[in-house]
Amino acid sequence: HGARGGYEAMKVLVTLSLCWAHANAFLAPPPLKVSSAPVGSSAWLHQPVRLSSPPRAPCRSLRLVQCQLSPASKVLASQLKERPFFAKGRVGGETCARAFENDRFVTDSELADGGFSSSRAGMMKVLRDNEVAIIGAARQKVYDKFPGITEPGGGLYPPIRAEACWRDFSTFLKLVSYGTLAGNPNIADDEGSEIMGKLYREMKVPLDAMEEGVKGLRDASLEHVRTRASDVIGEWPGCEATFNNLISVLRSYNKL
Secondary structure (H helix, E strand, C coil): CCHHHHHHHHHHHHHHCCCHHHCCCCECCCCCCCCCCCCCCHHHHHCCCCCCCCCCCECCCHHHHHHHCCHHHHHHHHHHHHCCCECECCECHHHHHHHHHCCCCCCHHHHHHHCCCHHHHHHHHHHHHCHHHHHHHHHHHHHHHCCCCCCCCCCCCCHHHHHHHHHHHHHHHHHHHHHHHHCCCCCECHHHHHHHHHHHHHCCCCHHHHHHHHHHHHHHHHHHHHCCCHHHHCCHHHHHHHHHHHHHHHHHHHHC
16 A cells, blocks of 8 residues: 555544544545645745545545554544543534534534523634634644654655645534533543544644644634623633633643
8 A cells, every 4th residue: 555545544543533423434624725835934824734524435435544554543432432532522512512523513503502601602703613713823833843754754745744734723613612511621531632643643743833822822812802802801711721621631631
């Protein structure tokens, strides 16, 4: 099997390490549109990126994906399928569990039916409605802190690794939105988090860059919150705590 198959396998694992609802039969996410502009340039931030995408199409070659995974990765992937990172059910009830399983934010109709406070719902909408801009800012923060990370020899090279990273940023933002909406910053399942950490280490995900990216998500989110009326600013401490808990989880993976 060629290198391309290995990159596809890595993409599946890194992305689905969080969104394991798509892991049945190792579903492969659609490719992101990658800019031809120099990596790290301002033009990169304005390129279209597919986020909050619809359900994925099945991977064309399940055998190819499976055979490229190390034995340890296969075991961890199977475990994470059974025990996701997100504390599904405990945080946000059925509404957030359903959104997580479908890799999306909570919808306006679900907010209306779910009995959530208007201020928390407003905060969640800030994250949801500004997803592309927030992730673009986090991405730039990674470029600034780790020059060359997407170039040969960098932790997010080849491009398939960078694409997986940006998709994980999208998932992180969704998870924070669930915790914010529920008023519960402890979004990680202990056992699922431990499994995901081992999988990240096995796949050599650049944890320092991931942590920096989540800090970027947090800081960019605050900038968008500040542009809103006072109806949501009171919920920022809870949102910030959710981001910080996620950062602490990622930081703990370096100790595994």
